[in-house]
Amino acid sequence: xxxxxxxxxxxxxxxxxxxxxxxxxxxxxxxxxxxxxxxxxxxxxxxxxxxxxxxxxxxxxxxxxxxxxxxxxxxxxxxxxxxxxxxxxxxxxxxxxxxxxxxxxxxxxxxxxxxxxxxxxxxxxxxxxxxxxxxxxxxxxxxxxxxxxxxxxxxxxxxxxxxxxxxxxxxxxxxxxxxxxxxxxxxxxxxxxxxxxxxxxxxxxxxxxxxxxxxxxxxxxxxxxxxxxxxxxxxxxxxxxxxxxxxxxxxxxxxxxxxxxxxxxxxxxxxxxxxx
Numbered sequence: 001x002x003x004x005x006x007x008x009x010x011x012x013x014x015x016x017x018x019x020x021x022x023x024x025x026x027x028x029x030x031x032x033x034x035x036x037x038x039x040x041x042x043x044x045x046x047x048x049x050x051x052x053x054x055x056x057x058x059x060x061x062x063x064x065x066x067x068x069x070x071x072x073x074x075x076x077x078x079x080x081x082x083x084x085x086x087x088x089x090x091x092x093x094x095x096x097x098x099x100x101x102x103x104x105x106x107x108x109x110x111x112x113x114x115x116x117x118x119x120x121x122x123x124x125x126x127x128x129x130x131x132x133x134x135x136x137x138x139x140x141x142x143x144x145x146x147x148x149x150x151x152x153x154x155x156x157x158x159x160x161x162x163x164x165x166x167x168x169x170x171x172x173x174x175x176x177x178x179x180x181x182x183x184x185x186x187x188x189x190x191x192x193x194x195x196x197x198x199x200x201x202x203x204x205x206x207x208x209x210x211x212x213x214x215x216x217x218x219x220x221x222x223x224x225x226x227x228x229x230x231x232x233x234x235x236x237x238x239x240x241x242x243x244x245x246x247x248x249x250x251x252x253x254x255x256x257x258x259x260x261x262x263x264x265x266x267x268x269x270x271x272x273x274x275x276x
Contacts, residue, residue, distance in 0.1 A: 026044065026091075027041055027042070027044065027079055027081070027091045028042040029041035032270040033069075033093065033094065033095055033096060034069070034095060034096035034098055034270070035069055035070070035071055035072065035073050035095060035096070035098045035159075036069065036070070036071045036073075036098060036158060036159060036265070036266050036267035037068065037095075037266070037267065037270045038066070038067065038068040038261070038270065039066070039067050039068070039093070040064065040065070040142075040143065041064065041067075041079075042062065042063050042065075043063045043064075043065060043081050044063075044081055044083070045063070046083045046084040046085065047059065047063055047081040047082070047083060047084075047089075048082050048084050049081070049082040050079065050080070050081050050082075051079075051080050052067045052077055052079055052080075052093070053077050053078060055067070055262065058215060060140075064143070065215075066142045066143070066215040066216070066217060066261070068217070068261035068266050069095050069264060069266075070263070070264035070265055070266075071100075071158070071159050071171065071264075071265050071266075071267070073095050073264070074095065075094065075095050075096070075097060076092065076093065076094060076095065077092075077093040077095060078090055078091065078092055078093065079091045079093060100159045100160065100161060100171070101157055101159065101160040101161070102160070102161055102162075102163060103160070103161070103162045104163045105162055105163070105164055105165075106165060107164060107165065108164060108165055108167075109164035109165070109167045109169060121203050122203055122204075125202045125203060125204075125205075128196060129196065129208070129210070129220075131195075132195040132196035132210040132212075132218075133195070133210065133212075133218050133220075133260060135193070135195045135212050136212070136216070137192065137193035137195065137212035137214055138214065139191055139192045139193050139212060139213055139214035139234075140191060141190035141191035141192040141211075141213030141214055141217070141237070142190070142213045142214045142217045144190040144191060144237060146189040146190050146268075146271035146272050147189050147190070147237060147238065147272060148177075148189065148272050148275055149177075149186040149187050149188070149189050149255065149257060150177055150179060150184060150185070150186040150187070150244065150255055151275055152177045152178050152179035152180070152254075152255075153177070153178045153179075154175065154176065154178075154275070155176045155177070155178040155254055156172055156175065156176030156254075156256070157172065157175065157176075157269075158172060158258075158265075158266075158268065159171050159172060159267065160172045173258050173265050174220070174256045174257050174258030174259070174268065175256070175257050175258070175267070175268045175269060176255070176256050176257075177244075177254060177255045177257065178252065179244055179253065179254070179255070180253070181244075181253060182225045182244060182245045182246060182253040183225055183226075183243050183244070183245070184243060184244040185228075185240045185242070185243050186221065186240070186241065186242055186243070186244060186255055187237075187239055187240050187241060188211060188236065188237055188238065188239045188241050189219060189237065189257075189268075189272070190211075190213050191213065191234075191235065191236050191237050192213040192214070192218070192219070192234075192235055193211070193232070193233070193234055193235070194209070194210070194211060194212075194229045194230060194231050194232060194233040194234075195210050195211070195218070195231065196208060196220075197209055197230055197231050197233075198227065199227075201247045201248055202248055203248065203249075204248050204249045205220075205222040205223065205248045205249075205256075206222060206223040206245065206246070206247025206248025206249075206250065207223070207224035207225065207227055207242075207245065207247050207248075208220065208221070208224070208248075209221040209224055209227050209229070209242050211235060211241070215261075216261050216262045217260075217261045218259065218260055218261075219257060219259050220256075220257070220258045220259075220260075221241075221242060221255060221256070221257055222248065222250075222255075222256035222257075222258070223244070223245055223246055223247050223248050223250040223253075223254065223255070223256055224242045224243060224244065224247065224255075225243045225244060225245025225246070225247060225253075226242060226243040227241070227242045228240060228241055228242055228243070229241050229242070259271065
């Protein structure tokens with residue numbers, strides 16, 4: 001469910017109204033209120049602190065904020081603002097469910113787990129990824145309308161999943177864009193700071209690039225053939241940052257683009273809209 005720019009969620013649960021009908025105590029929000037989606041908004045005046053459920057939301061100098069909903073998010077949430085006079089405003093948020101692409105197969109799921117030898121390789125990689133996603137860069141990329149990093153055939157959709165004789169496998173955590181050849185350049189979908197730029201390939205992700213867009217929002221680009229930026233670089237929307245490849249565990253050249261807000265996994269398609 002899309003909420004157009006200027007839509008309002010009224011404190012006290014009165015529901016969405018137009019911006020013209022808003023009162024000073026209302027929350028102004030826009031975004032994609034569905035699983036894997038996001039909201040940007042403005043808190044009521046005199047807001048000291050804001051939270052979505054139990055998650056604190058930082059406010060900029062104009063009282064604006066960002067939040068998002070995991071692929072498996074609950075279908076309801078609540079914005080709560082603590083005001084300077086000691087009072088509080090709250091607004092319910094309805095999160096629409098998604099009809100995920102599910103494939104049911106009549107075979108047993110392969111036994112999971114990692115060998116001790118592979119875990120010795122994988123553990124430091126996971127620690128680097130976690131650290132890169134936790135930097136908290138000073139960027140306002142989160143406030144921008146995102147663009148496609150590259151255009152091509154969508155070969156894998158966010159949230160798709162296989163069910164093996166009733167046992168769910170891991171769902172696809174990002175969006176795959178196939179261009180047909182390695183070496184195709186891709187660009188930053190929004191402003192940000194480079195927090196990971198692998199100089200040697202990771203075991204699964206290959207050459208991995210992570211961009212922090214600020215406010216807990218980040219993008220990861222997997223299987224690169226080349227990374228054209230370094231850790232600590234500030235990048236701008238539309239800047240060429242890497243080239244598509246098939247490094248790591250990949251069956252062919254494509255860009256795997258995944259997004260997270262804190263621990264929530266998000267659908268990049270809900271940030272860009274359809275590919276034109």
